[in-house]
Amino acid sequence: MEELCRSVDLIPCKTECCESVRDFGPQFAVASCTKAVHDKPANLTIRVHDMRNDDHFTNRAAANSHGGQGSAAITSADPLAKRTGLVGTNICVIGGGFVGLVAAAGFAQFGHNVVCVERNPEYLAMLQQGRVPFYERDLDGLIRTHLQTGRLSFLGDLAEGVNDTQAIFIAVGTPSDPSGRAELSAIDEVARGLAASVRPGQVVVIKSTVPVGTGSRLQAQLNERYGADGAISVVNNPEFLREGSAVWDFFNPQRIVIGSRSQEAIRVVSDIYRLGMMRTVNIITANNETAELIKYASNAFLATKIGFINEMALICDRAGINVLEVARAMGQDSRIGSEFLEPGPGWGGSCFRKDLQEFTGFARSQGASLAIAEAVLTANQKQFAAVVTKVISLTGDLAGRRVAVLGLAFKANTSDMRDSAALPIVRELLARGATVCAYDPEAHIEATNWIPDIELAESAYAAAAGADCLLIITEWAEFQSLDLGRLADTMAQRNIVDARNIIAPETAHRYGFQYVGMGQS
DSSP states (O other): OHHHHHHTTOOOOOGGGEEEEEEOSTTOEEEEEOSGGGOSOGGGOOEEEEEOOTTSOOOEEOOOTTOOTTOEEOOOSHHHHHHHOOOOOEEEEEOOSHHHHHHHHHHHHHTOEEEEEOOOHHHHHHHHTTOOSSOBTTHHHHHHHHHHHTSEEEESOHHHHHTTOSEEEEOOOOOBOTTSSBOOHHHHHHHHHHHTTOOTTOEEEEOSOOOTTHHHHHHHHHHHHHOSSSSSEEEEOOOOOOTTSHHHHHHSOSEEEEEOSOHHHHHHHHHHHHTTOOSOEEEEEEOHHHHHHHHHHHHHHHHHHHHHHHHHHHHHHHHTOOHHHHHHHHHTSTTTOSTTOOOOSOOOSSSHHHHHHHHHHHHHHTTOOOHHHHHHHHHHHHHHHHHHHHHHHHHSSOTTOEEEEEOOSSSTTBOOOTTOTHHHHHHHHHHTTOEEEEEOTTGGGTHHHHOTTOEEOSSHHHHHTTOSEEEEOSOOGGGGGOOHHHHHHHOSSOEEEETTOOSOHHHHHHTTOEEEOSSOO
């Protein structure tokens, strides 16, 4: 990473050199780097802001308007506004996908007035009725709430959406192109629309995950039309939301990253968050390129950590060692930590693979290499094959076998099947002659679009009826409490491959099942 940072003139900031602290008013401080190592242009400095909101909020995790358990119910932002002078502002969010909808609903909950622009007519009609085109825990209730309060609305026209707004958040997709690099046609389309629609004084905020240099490129495009005197400022504010718990993450961030060369733009975006934050949160500010790289580096490291414990599970399988005990001991080391040390069928979702491909491609374009990230991509592909091998170890030749698959989404509490581990695993099972009947509480919405030959069941037990093997791919909570006796009575053969380690092996054995987990058996 240090080699890559130097190749693009970014300085790895060392926290021990952040000595001088300048007060920016109540609950807001900036730590500025002052040592000679940072004797570079000011926009390369990383500053850490400490947002101390103390007792302004008494929010607790509780049921929201649709009664879900563990929902995030956020109290009014008015108490903070009264004590700090902050008030809600007009915001436009461009893009009604996962990132855009969570941000739009979250900012509305903070007390801002938000317009979300979605160009897909079908999605737009659904959103205007308070219906979300996909499943993300707690999101639909939050959107319905603020359609009713009037702080959230949906439009199809970009020019109308950005009119009379102070901040414009871009949250459109950046999928991989055939070469693996990020495909930016949606970003470019928005840029063209903004060039014709924005007005001096507005701040354009890129929330999408974009290649290093994208923010500066958009700034240059806007400067060509509006001048280079800072009339329009571009900010990078990458998201760090976990699908399945994105609403919680939005209101409880571990850090907020804001990248820009304009201190005023940084302040505008900081204040948008400050209005609604319910606890102390660090804001990390840098230039645009550093903020962009932070996102890619973070995802690359998380994917690496998952890939590592997955490989440890394969070793434990061979050596007769329980990987859960190994992971538990490793996680007690504060340098390692316990999060993301849970073996599984291989990571998936819309981010990790595309971000690692873009990240490694960017490194090559800079004359550097990311050998570890390249290896992580390769190792993850092998993990999918390892799961299929486990099924075969129990059933033998898959031709004519029936496999019940529990879980199709790439993780629990979402309907997202993009790059789900279930896709290559199920396709390989089908290619080897198996019949696959699957159940997922939410991903049935899009399952047949991804795998046309799959059979879908309405429950785990219906999927398991007559099956030669039960394969658990997604860690939905309901799969942890399966009635194994009922399954044993309905299955043709008592075989379980638990790719999430959510069933205790001894419990499965008690009901006569052959059980294979990931690093435990």
